[in-house]
Amino acid sequence: MTKTIYKLDWVAKCGLYCGNCKRLQAGKCGGCLENEKAGWCKIRSCCLENGLDTCADCSVSNPRECSKYQNLIASAFAFIFRSDRPASIDYIRKHGRRAFISLMTEQKQMVIWKGQSFK
Template identity: 45%
Template sequence: MKKIAADKSLIAYCGLYCGACKKYLKGRCSGCHKNEGATWCKVRNCCIENSYLSCADCKEFSDQSKCRRFNNFISKVFALIFRSDRQACIDLIREKGYENYAQKMTSTEEMVIKR
């Protein structure tokens, strides 16, 4: 298993931290930014089209809950299943910056996503 490392390139477009995900740590996922098969993800596609590192860079929506790509039925199911809060992640990135967010995600055990 890989070691949890602080790396801003491991922040998913939706704000979750791939570097603390068990699937990533076990080598079964390359992470959001490198996952070429995730063409179905509307958030990922939007961020790529707009050259955003994540939704935290979005100029159109200061509140991601208003964005239909970010806040939809699938994302609500995902949040329930994986006990994740993407909005809180985006808010934290905006507050602390990418580097500090990645550092925080590597030092907080309960942030590990169970997949």
């Protein structure tokens, strides 16, 4: 049985779990939190400006209705990787980041996929 390591900073602002990223594990990516090169990311910028750990902490909007969340880059990412980051944000809102980390670690995924559902 593998012990889950809870590095809350490995949950990206947008709902990705970077702890399962091979680039991060190889030391080739620092994640988005301190990555100044990620200034292009509207989601990251919005969360940093508003002092939010992730979009799950936003009381203003649902990521499915947020223009900063549903941008061209995010839409392309979702299409290419069949990801459902809004479902990940919903899961984090409902269960918290620790539970999301456990789920992603167990599933060996970085994000909830389209069509995949968890209670």
